[in-house]
Amino acid sequence: MVHVADEKKPELHVFEKLESEVRSYCRSFPTVFAKARNEKLWDREGREYIDFFAGAGTLNYGHNNPRIKQKLIEYLMNDGVTHSLDMATEAKEGLLQKFEQMILSPRGMDYKVMFPGPTGANSVESALKLARKITGRQTVISFTNAFHGMTLGALAVTGNKFKRQGAGVPLHYTVSMPFDGYYGEEVDTTEYIERYLEDNGSGVSLPAAIILETVQGEGGINVASFEWLRRIEDICRRYEILLIVDDIQAGCGRTGTFFSFDEAGITPDIICLSKAIGGFGLPLALTLFRSDLDIWEPGEHNGTFRGNNLAFIAAAEALDYWESGSLEKEVSAKSERVRQRLEEIVRSNPSLQAARRGRGLFQGIAFPQPGMAEEVCAEAFQKGLIMETSGPDSEVAKVMPPLTVGHEALERGLDIFRDSVDAVSRRHVK
Structure with missing residues (x-):
């Protein structure tokens, strides 16, 4: 900054x-x-x-954006619901259907959509909680120069020293590993990570999840190679670790494809979206996860502003940009x-x-x-x-x-x- x-x-x-x-x-x-x-x-x-x-x-x-603005004006002029917690509304229904039609179904992704709250940090917090709930493990592996948010759980998997100091308390239950290229192009850091996982004397317990950004935006625009991402996914599969991709800044087309990992050919277990998913600068976050991972109890994670219907309208209209491929x-x-x-x-x-x-x-x-x-x-x-x-x-x-x-x-x-x-x-x- x-x-x-x-x-x-x-x-x-x-x-x-x-x-x-x-x-x-x-x-x-x-x-x-x-x-x-x-x-x-x-x-x-x-x-x-x-x-x-x-x-x-x-x-x-x-x-x-004029297309999205017109939809918002029409919705407001028709007295559309603006705040709804997680009640069912036509606006949310429309977004869910369009997201399934435009994004998930063409990619063969059988994912549930969760509305965790309006910010990226809300999405990350819910992803970490779900991974720990599913696996019964506490540790999460993150990476050098990562940025995942400013709330305590998200901050614990963030690398920036200045940001972490703002917590005012110890940030536990995470281990930071070297991102792709951290030691130069000649060092494959996935070998370093796997050595820690396979060695009973490493001091690193089997984690619930590995969380990463494919392009570290706040960390300095550090780009993970597709090969590195695929090797991380392979480690996750072999050790039964959940793979969380934080696509909050790199997603929604920022790298060219809708998801920043599309061209890498990986399939994350959990995906965090926010920022541009709201379409019009309106607060919205989604947490996506494989349907078989949906073990939440009703109300186990919630938030007052997870039902931002104006953002649902804007997000649904923005998805039309991805229909033709133009x-x-x-x-x-x-x-x-x-x-x-x-x-x-x-x-x-x-x-x-x-x-x-x-x-x-x-x-x-x-x-x-x-x-x-x-x-x-x-x-x-x-x-x-x-x-x-x-x-x-x-x-x-x-x-x-x-x-x-x-x-x-x-x-x-x-x-x-x-x-x-x-x-x-x-x-x-x-």
Whole structure:
């Protein structure tokens, strides 16, 4: 996450006076936003910004998507139910049927859908609880640089030291293992993991689950290879460990296919979805799991806002984007263009020793010099581009526009990114 210096701008005085110091993104982007459409935002002074942040991956279909907005307006004007806990509503029924038709059935996935609460952390918490309930085991294996949420269970499987310290209590019952590439390309970390599991003297008990992201977004856009994912799945099957894929940021088309693991050919036991699944930036989370794993007792996991019917309407409409395959093709073409442009930026600034990372519309450039990615993102903001950083030391500048970004805006945003890297490079390289 990028933070520029806290400037005491007059328009931010309300936030500085009344809002907690825990606020973060408004420090990175010190203006008051008033309007948004697809890949663009405008502040109340009328200045336009291209959005390469997309609500941290929530706005895959852009700001105020007109198709989804129209459905929401119609639903509200017809006095549709907005809050329902887990009661049956037409809106939920429609989403469940469409999700089965568009996503699960074509993939041969016999999964139950759980509405755990409105956030990604809610989905992760329910996944961890279910895995422990099914297996009767307590330990969960997670990975270096993982990020799964800010509640205690999700935080326990998160790698970031700063985030973990915020818990204020010990975070138990998890073991962190090296992610793919943690020791370099030459080391297969699945061999390391399996050695711990097979050795009775390792001190690591048989876990209930392994939880992973196929692309670690907040951890620095670290991409797991498909081969590595398949080897992790094989370990899970041989040791009767449940495989949980956290697809909260990488899913819903961010890497090109609806699920980020589609091309890897793996079948997770449990899948966590949130962020873009709400379609319109509305809070929604789903926990998917194989039907034979549905051993919950009624009410054993619940939450007041798990029945967000406006999000059900928006999510169902957003799924139509995946019917024809055209969006997937568009994302593939745009992703290739982003790859080309980022590699050009890296090549044109060899002294920075930077590196491109990522796949799909989930890419970025890693800068080894401390603070440089933050400086690049701050420069980009001044030029009209919204970007954030990621990684344990905020060393990666992320390119994460809406999937529906227009080609002209995409190129202009990449031009600003290039110019920002060049400007920062000139300041640092003499």
